[in-house]
Amino acid sequence: MSFNNLKSSIGQALQGLSESVSQKTQEMASTWPAYAQVQQRLAQEKLGQITDISQMPREYIDLEDRIDNLQNSIQVLLHVTRVYEEPAYDWPYSTQESVQDWSRAIGSRVQELSRASSASEAGNLLKSPVGPENGPRTLNYALSQASLAVSTLTSSNMPGPNGEGLSSGLIAYSDTQAKLAQIRIAQDTQVQTKFNKQLREILNNPIAKANKYRKDVQYKRVLYDIARTNLQNARPEKEASLRVEMETLEDQFAQITEEATIVMQETLSNTHLLKNVAELAEIQKNYYKQSLELMNDLMPVFNTAKGDDEDFEIDAKKDPLAAKKVVDDDE
Structure with a gap:
């Protein structure tokens, strides 16, 4: 590319950028007065200085309430279940x-x-x-490491059958706790991907879209109300043009309200929060089931292990889980 061609390309690029900036500036200049009017009107409405406010259809208000309830429900759940994103929440x-x-x-x-x-x-x-x-x-992993450390100390400082029994029991307990730590981490990962992520996608996509349409409805409603007020206070020679402006804004207000109604209905019909909660419960159920199986497999080790002074056995009357396993084994 020659120097002249390069210079020409740079000039065209700068001219395009200048035109783009100029266009954006003109758009902002044209929309800013309307935006300022809307904000002033909303402030006056909140302060009770203006009471002539167009009322929304009952169906629209009900949909807004349902969207707000759905959003609040998801946020409350995520406020708690985000703990699954912190591995050390129990340690x-x-x-x-x-x-x-x-x-x-x-x-x-x-x-x-x-x-x-x-x-x-x-x-x-x-x-x-x-x-x-x-x-x-995690707490399970900390218990695993602590049990392993005590087992090592026992092997060194407590020779004989008693020490061997305690050491072997601690090693078995440590192994089980390490496995529990792994399945807890697996549970946490599933909650993050199958529950938290899904709920955040609902917040960030359909609910965010519905809320954007609601803001557009409010904006058009206020513009329409401003136009109505201007028409009511207009001089005769201004009435014709202001009436056309009001009718145009009325049509835009009606159109965006209809669109927002459809978007909110779709958001509510396509969101199944109970299904998401059922998925969370299923993840937790599998975690507790695996945990119970691991602990049941561990308990026989203590039934045959020796303590410092004498043999001991888990009392089935005091441990319903152990009692159930004894019955199952007998059958």
């Missing part, structure tokens, strides 16, 4: 634990580097990742 010490883990990991790396026997070994240590052990920051 408040997660942040403190993370800082401590990182401190220990960095301290351990410094010690490893101080013991490095060559530059290549030190280089490999520097290239390897530094950080705490990866694991879900």
